[in-house]
Amino acid sequence: xxxxxxxxxxxxxxxxxxxxxxxxxxxxxxxxxxxxxxxxxxxxxxxxxxxxxxxxxxxxxxxxxxxxxxxxxxxxxxxxxxxxxxxxxxxxxxxxxxxxxxxxxxxxxxxxxxxxxxxxxxxxxxxxxxxxxxxxxxxxxxxxxxxxxxxxxxxxxxxxxxx
Amino acid sequence: xxxxxxxxxxxxxxxxxxxxxxxxxxxxxxxxxxxxxxxxxxxxxxxxxxxxxxxxxxxxxxxxxxxxxxxxxxxxxxxxxxxxxxxxxxxxxxxxxxxx
Numbered sequence: 001x002x003x004x005x006x007x008x009x010x011x012x013x014x015x016x017x018x019x020x021x022x023x024x025x026x027x028x029x030x031x032x033x034x035x036x037x038x039x040x041x042x043x044x045x046x047x048x049x050x051x052x053x054x055x056x057x058x059x060x061x062x063x064x065x066x067x068x069x070x071x072x073x074x075x076x077x078x079x080x081x082x083x084x085x086x087x088x089x090x091x092x093x094x095x096x097x098x099x100x101x102x103x104x105x106x107x108x109x110x111x112x113x114x115x116x117x118x119x120x121x122x123x124x125x126x127x128x129x130x131x132x133x134x135x136x137x138x139x140x141x142x143x144x145x146x147x148x149x150x151x152x153x154x155x156x157x158x159x160x161x162x163x
Numbered sequence: 164x165x166x167x168x169x170x171x172x173x174x175x176x177x178x179x180x181x182x183x184x185x186x187x188x189x190x191x192x193x194x195x196x197x198x199x200x201x202x203x204x205x206x207x208x209x210x211x212x213x214x215x216x217x218x219x220x221x222x223x224x225x226x227x228x229x230x231x232x233x234x235x236x237x238x239x240x241x242x243x244x245x246x247x248x249x250x251x252x253x254x255x256x257x258x259x260x261x262x263x
Binding site for chain 1: 164165166167168169170171172173175176177179180181182183184186187188189190192193195196197199200203204207208210211213214215216217219220222223225226227228229230231232233234235236237238240241242243244245247248251253254255257
């Protein structure tokens with residue numbers, strides 16, 4: 001059963017990731033990205049990370065994808081049309097290199113041993129919340145500062161120069 | 164082969180597909196989408212590591228990766244829109260100099 005879920009979701013994920021890279025139209029590419037996010041949320045649920053799956057759906061699949069589409073609509077379409085698709089020469093050079101890299105990493109993973117487990121998680125959401133607000137409280141606050149700085153930077157970059 | 168190793172291989176494949184997208188795509192926006200794919204691959208590896216060890220620290224790391232991804236998207240798309248409005252560039256091969 002586990003392997004069946006892995007096969008279905010993994011195939012879905014890889015096919016939509018390849019679609020993101022190789023489809024011509026940017027809007028279609030973003031739709032493939034949305035599909036890969038849904039597959040990823042399913043994988044998170046099957047791995048027992050329910051909170052992360054929900055956050056993935058809310059933040060990625062709603063906020064970030066809508067933001068991308070919004071930005072594409074602000075750019076004139078004929079300009080986007082001039083630069084769609086991918087560079088052929090770079091693809092021919094880089095694809096074998098990346099395949100070799102994948103084989104090397106896969107060899108490392110298959111030959112290596114995992115660490116021994118230290119415990120069993122029963123209630124995922126409760127455990128994540130407890131750890132996030134005790135051990136990781138300071139990084140959590142730093143993350144909020146990062147988001148604030150990103151918001152200020154985006155407003156600064158996005159405003160029109162009035163003079 | 165255990166299921167965790169298969170998931171790790173899947174995450175490596177997703178990361179490398181995203182890297183391929185960053186290398187070969189022409190459009191700036193799709194390059195950013197490919198970086199999101201790479202971040203997703205990292206998230207998957209972190210969650211699988213969590214399942215192996217039996218703790219939740221990896222999921223919290225994935226949570227921070229998500230936060231940084233949101234920030235990166237805001238700033239990156241702002242930069243792309245600014246580049247487009249100031250110079251009219253939309254392809255990655257057109258940007259050859261940083262100064263005016």
